[in-house]
Amino acid sequence: MTLQQLKYVVTVAECGNITEAAKQLFVSQPTVTSAIHDLEKEMQIVIFIRTNKGVILSEDGERFLGHARQVLEQVDLIEGIYKDDVVSKPHFAVSCQHYSFAVNAFVDVIREFDACQYDFTIREEQTHEIIEDVTNLKSELGVIYLSSKNTEVLSKMLKRNELEFTELFTATPHVFICDSHPLASKKSITMDDLQDYPYLTYEQGEYNSQYFSEEFVSTLDSRKNIRVRDRATLFNLIIGLNGYTVCSGVISAELNGRNIISKPLDVEEYMRIGIISRKGVVLSRYAREYIEALKAHCM
The missing domain is CATH 3.40.190.290 (D-Maltodextrin-Binding Protein; domain 2)
Incomplete structure (x- = not known):
């Protein structure tokens, strides 16, 4: 499991669509799909359920996403303290x-x-x-x-x-x-x-x-x-x-x-x-x- 894979999971969950997530991440759609597939295989869970409208989180995926966000948040905090040359990009919606x-x-x-840098979203819905x-x-x-x-x-x-x-x-x-x-x-x-x-x-x-x-x-x-x-x-x-x-x-x-x-x-x-x-x-x-x-x- 890598931090990159966790970032992919969080972005896909926010977009609800792998193609759109790949655009935001500036990588190809197959790269994101492969990374998530490898992560699911390693964790022995299904994180996303594919639908004709995109993807939705499974029950295991919902729990996993919560942990992934916590890990990435802690990484941002550590990098902000010890690596002056690293610019983290916080996410919040x-x-x-x-x-x-x-x-x-x-x-x-x-x-x-x-x-x-930040990637914040507010939705009036x-x-x-x-x-x-x-x-x-x-x-x-x-x-x-x-x-x-x-x-x-x-x-x-x-x-x-x-x-x-x-x-x-x-x-x-x-x-x-x-x-x-x-x-x-x-x-x-x-x-x-x-x-x-x-x-x-x-x-x-x-x-x-x-x-x-x-x-x-x-x-x-x-x-x-x-x-x-x-x-x-x-x-x-x-x-x-x-x-x-x-x-x-x-x-x-x-x-x-x-x-x-x-x-x-x-x-x-x-x-x-x-x-x-x-x-x-x-x-x-x-x-x-x-x-x-x-x-x-x-x-």
Whole structure:
């Protein structure tokens, strides 16, 4: 077993495709395939299961990947201390719902380590994609929320995939609107106040249900509904159409713009926002720093 083989495994797991991993590693696809095959033979396990869409980690492969990441992280630390001429390239990936504080925390991690080389990934995705990413160790961490409406279903799904949820904070629901909105002067807003305005939500594909929605208020509660895929479009529509969305209330003027404001929503509900990770997998120093940065931005 070599460090190069471990790097190949980690990169293939992150890409989900051997061809794409080979491009990132600047080697040929047969080289990566052969190296992983030799490693599987030596370890007497199957690390990757081949599918028509690429590769996925086997159960043994998931455990192996966790150990491989730890080994490579320790190598980076040693080389950073003793080999001034060696430039290590740290890797870290997180998948999250569309939270500006999750992006701000990601920026903090990059600034904290200030490496001259790094390969970091942040994915703002649909809820089920976040769970799949962390399950398959494509991302080390995921950021989602639980509420009274989705806890039972999502908790079962997390347990089935050997994931654990660690709460960061409990938020009271807020509404994001523009500062020129007719309701902008109100101290708090009710659902009745919002009936005449477009409700903007994040599209969840085939998982469009209240259990996977990023907004705990169902679209059935609104007469006008618009689904979007990205945060920029959502905020443009909030401004252009006097629309609104329901969220945690944690707002970033840097990322969302100063004309987006947050108002308390008058409902008896909560949002437990936290991180999901694989059970039994030791987190990298980047993941640990990311969690601390999340706490700093949310509390």
